[in-house]
Amino acid sequence: MSEPLTTTLSSKSTTVTIRRDQPTVIIGERINPTGRKQLQSALERKDFDIVRRDAVDQVAAGAAVLDVNAGIPDGDEPVLLEAAVRNVMAVTDVPLCIDTADPEALSAALSVYEGKALVNSVNGEERSLEEMLPRVKEFGAAVIGLCMDDAGIPPTAEERFAVAEKIIERAGRLGIPAEDVVIDPLVLTLGADHNAAKVTLDTIEKVVREFGVNITMGASNVSFGLPDRPYINTAFIAMAIHAGLTCPITNPLAAELGIAILAADLVMGKDEWTMRWIDAFREREQSA
Amino acid sequence: MSQILEQIATGIIGGDIQGVEKLVQKALDEGQEAETILQNGLIVGMAEVGKRFKAAQMFIPEVLRAAKSMHGGQELLRPLLAGDKAGRAGKIVIGTVQGDLHDIGKNLVGMLCEGAGFEVVDLGFDAPPDKFTEAIKTHQPDIVAMSALLTTTMRAMGYTLKAIEEAGLRDKVKVMVGGAPVDAEFAERIGADGYGHNAVSGAEVARNLIEAG
Numbered sequence: 001m002s003e004p005l006t007t008t009l010s011s012k013s014t015t016v017t018i019r020r021d022q023p024t025v026i027i028g029e030r031i032n033p034t035g036r037k038q039l040q041s042a043l044e045r046k047d048f049d050i051v052r053r054d055a056v057d058q059v060a061a062g063a064a065v066l067d068v069n070a071g072i073p074d075g076d077e078p079v080l081l082e083a084a085v086r087n088v089m090a091v092t093d094v095p096l097c098i099d100t101a102d103p104e105a106l107s108a109a110l111s112v113y114e115g116k117a118l119v120n121s122v123n124g125e126e127r128s129l130e131e132m133l134p135r136v137k138e139f140g141a142a143v144i145g146l147c148m149d150d151a152g153i154p155p156t157a158e159e160r161f162a163v164a165e166k167i168i169e170r171a172g173r174l175g176i177p178a179e180d181v182v183i184d185p186l187v188l189t190l191g192a193d194h195n196a197a198k199v200t201l202d203t204i205e206k207v208v209r210e211f212g213v214n215i216t217m218g219a220s221n222v223s224f225g226l227p228d229r230p231y232i233n234t235a236f237i238a239m240a241i242h243a244g245l246t247c248p249i250t251n252p253l254a255a256e257l258g259i260a261i262l263a264a265d266l267v268m269g270k271d272e273w274t275m276r277w278i279d280a281f282r283e284r285e286q287s288a
Numbered sequence: 289m290s291q292i293l294e295q296i297a298t299g300i301i302g303g304d305i306q307g308v309e310k311l312v313q314k315a316l317d318e319g320q321e322a323e324t325i326l327q328n329g330l331i332v333g334m335a336e337v338g339k340r341f342k343a344a345q346m347f348i349p350e351v352l353r354a355a356k357s358m359h360g361g362q363e364l365l366r367p368l369l370a371g372d373k374a375g376r377a378g379k380i381v382i383g384t385v386q387g388d389l390h391d392i393g394k395n396l397v398g399m400l401c402e403g404a405g406f407e408v409v410d411l412g413f414d415a416p417p418d419k420f421t422e423a424i425k426t427h428q429p430d431i432v433a434m435s436a437l438l439t440t441t442m443r444a445m446g447y448t449l450k451a452i453e454e455a456g457l458r459d460k461v462k463v464m465v466g467g468a469p470v471d472a473e474f475a476e477r478i479g480a481d482g483y484g485h486n487a488v489s490g491a492e493v494a495r496n497l498i499e500a501g
Binding site: 033034035037040071072073074077101148152153189190191192194224225226227 | 347348349352387389392395413414437438439440442443446468469471474
């Protein structure tokens with residue numbers, strides 16, 4: 001096992017550290033117009049009320065970092081993303097994860113961001129590495145590397161590992177240290193392939209063993225198309241945390257995932273005196 | 289309906305991959321017409337799968353398994369169907385647009401369209417506009433179906449449609465679109481002919497487009 005690396009993110013006044021022997025860090029996923037018609041049309045009108053409300057709600061529900069995505073069809077992404085970042089910074093004080101595939105939008109957002117952001121994301125494609133990594137370096141950010149490349153999402157853990165290795169290596173060449181690269185092994189749905197989740201878990205294990213880097217992933221795609229999704233999502237996230245997942249991108253308002261993450265942290269010895277578990281129980285009791 | 293055709297339909301609904309193939313062979317041995325086996329066995333079974341999926345009584349893995357069962361049977365029948373009649377309902381070229389890697393929805397629509405009697409040419413995912421235009425020239429489909437799952441890749445539907453226009457192929461095909469972020473208004477805005485709200489309605493829209501001529 002490689003030494004666990006520490007990824008440090010910051011806002012103007014808050015610092016968040018992500019590390020395998022510390023509690024799991026939740027990156028709130030809600031500020032993303034994909035599949036959210038209301039948010040999409042609000043962004044079209046340059047109305048950021050929903051963005052601000054989502055930011056506040058997610059932080060209250062336990063998100064330590066917020067993902068911000070403002071990609072809409074025909075939208076001016078650099079303008080929208082920059083404005084979304086400003087709006088979120090105005091109402092919360094958590095570090096942000098800037099979510100875009102558009103290099104111009106990335107620069108626009110990072111240039112107004114105060115602190116050390118996480119960039120979501122680069123992948124193994126040459127174009128992505130060449131256009132995005134220098135900007136990550138320029139603004140001193142950390143970056144998520146997706147285990148996919150020109151050929152799509154590789155079907156095996158070995159191939160996904162190779163993409164992770166390539167991204168870490170290319171980042172290193174530009175002076176971005178491995179601790180600032182967070183790997184996303186990618187999660188396909190079990191609904192289309194019953195080995196999909198196992199490939200993700202195996203990828204996490206291999207990457208963590210070799211590089212010690214932090215790991216992120218989406219937590220609900222795995223169950224798409226299947227009944228009783230929460231049971232699947234909670235089992236999967238707990239197993240992924242055991243494998244090395246340290247900062248999932250999830251909806252903190254989905255109670256079952258939050259509880260599963262707390263329980264997994266508890267089981268993994270990341271909850272001193274079990275206080276986080278007990279505190280969370282009391283909060284649930286009070287709000288019930 | 290004869291008993292064996294009913295068994296074939298039941299086999300498809302149950303996703304009995306080997307069983308369906310054996311039953312289709314048996315039906316042929318008994319002297320049933322390939323055409324009859326296709327229409328009254330395979331397609332009847334797959335239509336029921338579509339119905340149950342729509343009613344949330346069946347789930348995606350079961351649909352995939354049913355489709356695989358159907359495929360095995362179809363392969364046996366294909367050489368026996370006169371003049372490539374596998375696609376008498378029409379021909380569809382389907383793909384997920386450029387920049388988008390999501391293909392579950394697209395695959396389901398493709399399978400359910402096959403189940404409805406269409407011949408389906410699948411361009412896979414991340415398909416650039418020229419892949420669509422080339423496929424239209426090569427396969428001369430009745431319908432082009434595009435899928436996108438991201439708000440940021442929806443725009444690729446627009447420029448793929450433009451590429452089809454610019455290649456002078458727009459009047460040769462009907463165009464339908466679908467995917468989570470897509471709605472009827474968007475479909476109309478980019479000039480598509482049809483919009484499928486989900487995988488099952490995708491097959492219905494395709495049928496309606498053909499009927500409307």
